[in-house]
Amino acid sequence: MSILSLAGVSKSYGSLKVTDDVTFDLPEGQALGIIGPNGAGKSTLFNLITGNVLPDAGRIAFDGRDVTRTPPMRRCLAGIGRSFQIPQPFDRLTVFENLLVAATHGRGQGEAAVVRDCADILERCELSARANDPAGGLSLLGRKRLELARAMATRPRLLLLDEIAGGLTEGECTALIRTIRDVHAQGVTIIWIEHVLHALNSVVERLLVLDFGRVIGIGEPGEIMASQEVREIYLGIEI
Numbered sequence: 691m692s693i694l695s696l697a698g699v700s701k702s703y704g705s706l707k708v709t710d711d712v713t714f715d716l717p718e719g720q721a722l723g724i725i726g727p728n729g730a731g732k733s734t735l736f737n738l739i740t741g742n743v744l745p746d747a748g749r750i751a752f753d754g755r756d757v758t759r760t761p762p763m764r765r766c767l768a769g770i771g772r773s774f775q776i777p778q779p780f781d782r783l784t785v786f787e788n789l790l791v792a793a794t795h796g797r798g799q800g801e802a803a804v805v806r807d808c809a810d811i812l813e814r815c816e817l818s819a820r821a822n823d824p825a826g827g828l829s830l831l832g833r834k835r836l837e838l839a840r841a842m843a844t845r846p847r848l849l850l851l852d853e854i855a856g857g858l859t860e861g862e863c864t865a866l867i868r869t870i871r872d873v874h875a876q877g878v879t880i881i882w883i884e885h886v887l888h889a890l891n892s893v894v895e896r897l898l899v900l901d902f903g904r905v906i907g908i909g910e911p912g913e914i915m916a917s918q919e920v921r922e923i924y925l926g927i928e929i
């Protein structure tokens with residue numbers, strides 16, 4: 691069964707069509723990668739799925755329910771979690787406190803109910819040693835890990851990752867991929883926007899290519915990367 695369905699979703703800013711008749715279904719448990727040139731509308735697509743942006747046309751369903759006009763907070767409580775391209779933790783709160791805020795607000799539960807799970811998530815995201823440090827002192831990898839941990843703290847069934855590997859060294863990227871694979875192995879459905887293709891392709895089962903807000907390809911990663919249209923548009927390679 692599909693956990694997420696988009697049907698004919700469109701969004702314009704003035705005369706600029708940023709999302710153009712986007713239609714796809716995402717089976718529960720799958721990891722889908724999204725690629726496309728800068729400005730193709732990738733982050734806007736996430737904002738439409740989370741409810742931060744409302745579509746001009748089309749329908750979005752999550753877990754069999756129409757959420758097209760459901761506010762972001764209610765979508766989060768329903769199980770849609772996300773990370774942001776630029777991590778913005780509460781710098782003066784500790785790493786653990788950051789998770790508590792995400793968990794209590796994102797699940798609508800009290801601290802006592804979430805505290806153990808937050809400790810587990812910190813462990814899985816390899817942040818336990820930094821639990822009591824202010825988030826503002828974390829390295830870029832630490833901030834990316836915290837961004838993932840905060841999204842996980844909302845206990846998502848669908849996790850949206852927005853360029854979480856960007857700016858990391860090769861070694862740091864490998865460490866983060868390990869954690870994302872672990873999250874996926876637990877059955878969390880993932881949509882991951884990423885320019886670091888080898889990272890993306892080591893996790894996802896399907897790739898979607900966006901160009902000028904349109905889906906120009908969706909399918910098995912090897913097939914998509916071999917397509918001439920994708921290579922010309924996305925990679926700038928003429929064959």
Ligand SMILES: Nc1ncnc2c1ncn2[C@@H]1O[C@H](COP(=O)(O)OP(=O)(O)OP(=O)(O)O)[C@@H](O)[C@H]1O
Pocket residue numbers: 703708726727728729730731732733734735
């Ligand atoms: N609130 C807004 N008002 C006006 N234009 C916007 C708004 N949000 C996004 N855009 C425009 O929509 C287009 C798509 O933006 P979006 O951030 O979704 O692209 P993207 O594929 O995520 O890009 P990148 O890879 O650079 O992050 C861009 O041209 C952007 O300037």
